Amino acid sequence: MTAASTTTRDQQREETRERIVAAALEAFAEKGFRGASTRDIARRAGTNQGLITYHFRSKDELWRAAIDRVFATLGTHLLDTATAGQEDPREALREGIRQYVRFNAAHPELFRLMVDEGKSSDERMTWLIDTHMRPRFEAIERRLEADGRIDPALLPHAFYAMVGAGSLIFAVAPECRRLTGLDPETRSAIETHAEFVARLLVP
C-alpha cells in the first residue's frame, strides 16, 4: 500500500497529508462544513478515517488546513502572473481580474466555501476573514486608493461585484450547462468570461 522504497518517511507523511487536504477541500466545497464527513473525505483520499484524526486532531483543524491550502494556491497563482510589467495601469488592473477569473475556473471551491461560511458568523467565518480575507481585501484597497480611481465608499460594492461576477458561473457549472447550454469549464468559455468581467469592471 505504501509508496516505493525510495520514499522517505517525511515525504510519505507530507504526501499523505496533502492528499487528505485536497480531498477535504473538495468535500467541504461540495457539501459544506457540516455536510462533509471525515469518513467521506478519507474515502476520497483513498485511506481511512482514523488517519485523519491522526494527522489533524479534529475536523476543524482539517478545515483550516484546507482553507490555508486554497488561499496559498490563490496567492501563487496571482503572483506568478502579476509580474507582467504592464505600462497601462488600467490594463494591468484588467489582467489582474482576468487572472482572478481564471483561478476561479480552476478552483471553484474557494467561492463555494466563501458562500457557505459567509452566511453565518461563527468562529470559522471570523477565522477565515481575519486570517485570509482581510489581508487580501486591504491589499486591493491600497492598490485602488493609490490610483485614486475609485470612491472608497464604493469599494465593498466593487469587491463583491467582482467576486460574484467572476466566480458564480464556475461554481454552478452543472447548472450553467443545463440552463444555457454553455459549458463554463471550456477554455474558450473561461477566456470569454475573464474578458467580459475585466471589461465590465474596467471599461
Next chain:
Amino acid sequence: MTAASTTTRDQQREETRERIVAAALEAFAEKGFRGASTRDIARRAGTNQGLITYHFRSKDELWRAAIDRVFATLGTHLLDTATAGQEDPREALREGIRQYVRFNAAHPELFRLMVDEGKSSDERMTWLIDTHMRPRFEAIERRLEADGRIDPALLPHAFYAMVGAGSLIFAVAPECRRLTGLDPETRSAIETHAEFVARLLVP
C-alpha cells in the same frame, strides 16, 4: 394554540402551510437541502415535525414548495415595478436590474439555494432549472435579443455576472460586515449596490 374563532379550517390550513414553507425556505437557504432537518424547520415554524409530513408528504415535496414560493415572490416583485413605462430602453433595463438587486437584498435565500443546488446535477437541480429558471432565462434572452444590444454568445456570461454581482454581497452579509465594515442590509447600501450594478452592466 389555534387562532381566533373567526378563522375557518381552510384559512387555518393555508396559514400553517405558509408558515412551514417560509421556515423551510429559511432553513434550506441557511443549511442546504441535506443540512436542514424537518425538525428544525418545524421548530422555526413554531410547530412539530409530524405536521410537516402531514401537509407535505416528504422533505423533497416541501423543498419544491419552498422554491415555488420564492420564485412566486420574485415574479410579483419584478412585475409590480416593471410596469413603470420608461421611454429610454437602457434606463428601463437599468431599473430592471435595480429591482432585481433590491429583491436579492430582501430575499438572499434565492441565491443561496441556487449556489447550493447548482453544483451537483441531481434531480432537484434539474427540476429547479426546468421549472423555474429556464422560463426566466429565456424571457431575458428574448428581451435582450429584441434590442439586439448584446451578442447572444455573451448572454450566459452576462447573466451569471449579473446574478453574481447583484446577489453575493447580500448572501454573505455577515461576512461583508466583518470584512469591510459595511452593512449591506442598510437601505442606503442596497440602493448604492443597485445603482452600482445597474451602471456596471448598462453603462
Next chain:
DNA sequence: CGTTTGGCTTGTCATCTGAATAAGTTGACG
C-alpha cells in the same frame, strides 16, 4: 346538539450518521 371530520400533536421506530479512540500492524531509520 351531537356526531363526524380533518388539522394537529405526541411518541416511537429503525436507521443512519457523525467524530473520536484504542488497540494492532508494518516498514523506515538509526
Next chain:
DNA sequence: CGTCAACTTATTCAGATGACAAGCCAAACG
C-alpha cells in the same frame, strides 16, 4: 535489529434523521 512513527482496523457512543401511527380536539355540518 529493534524502536518508533506512519498507518490500519475495529469499536464506541452520542445524536440526529425522515417517516409513521395512534390519539386529541375544535370546527363543520346535518
